[in-house]
Amino acid sequence: MEDLLIIIFQFVFEVVLQVLAELPWDLFIGSSESRSDKSSNNLEWIFVSLALGGAAGAVSLVVRPDTFLKSATSRIAYLILAAPISAGCAFVLARVFVERGRTWINPRLHAICAFSFAVVLTIIRFTYAHRPS
Numbered sequence: 758m759e760d761l762l763i764i765i766f767q768f769v770f771e772v773v774l775q776v777l778a779e780l781p782w783d784l785f786i787g788s789s790e791s792r793s794d795k796s797s798n799n800l801e802w803i804f805v806s807l808a809l810g811g812a813a814g815a816v817s818l819v820v821r822p823d824t825f826l827k828s829a830t831s832r833i834a835y836l837i838l839a840a841p842i843s844a845g846c847a848f849v850l851a852r853v854f855v856e857r858g859r860t861w862i863n864p865r866l867h868a869i870c871a872f873s874f875a876v877v878l879t880i881i882r883f884t885y886a887h888r889p890s
Contacts, residue, residue: 764831771825772839776846778813779874782806783847786870787854787862799866803873810874814881824886836883840875847871 786802826832848871851864 764826764828767825767827768831768835771835772842775839775875775878776843778817778878779810779843779847779871782809782874783850783867783871786867787851787859799869802866802870806870806873807877810877811881813874814878817878817882818885822887824882824888827889829888832883832888836879839879840872843875844868844872 824832826835845868848864848868851862851867854862855864
């Protein structure tokens with residue numbers, strides 16, 4: 758039972774760190790969306806999200822080259838679930854902003870950008886972070 762709890766806490770910790778890494782970018786997108794220009798180029802936001810996710814992944818390897826996740830199962834679960842969880846968090850946050858009067862914010866764009874950011878960061882961490890032997 759203790760080992761299972763450790764795996765769950767390690768997974769949650771890794772996902773929370775990733776969401777926190779993506780949050781400033783999500784807030785920047787929200788502050789950059791214009792009330793008048795609803796047809797902004799979404800592909801540019803997605804491309805920049807992919808690039809920044811790669812940069813965040815590289816920086817994370819410098820800061821923490823070892824993975825927090827010690828079991829292979831939890832690393833694979835992280836690879837599969839981290840991006841959808843991050844996208845869900847960004848979508849919910851954007852919906853909160855819309856409900857508070859910022860109706861020009863596009864929650865779908867925020868979710869796609871968060872997913873793009875997180876998927877690249879996750880793949881880089883999964884591929885290059887040092888795993889226990």
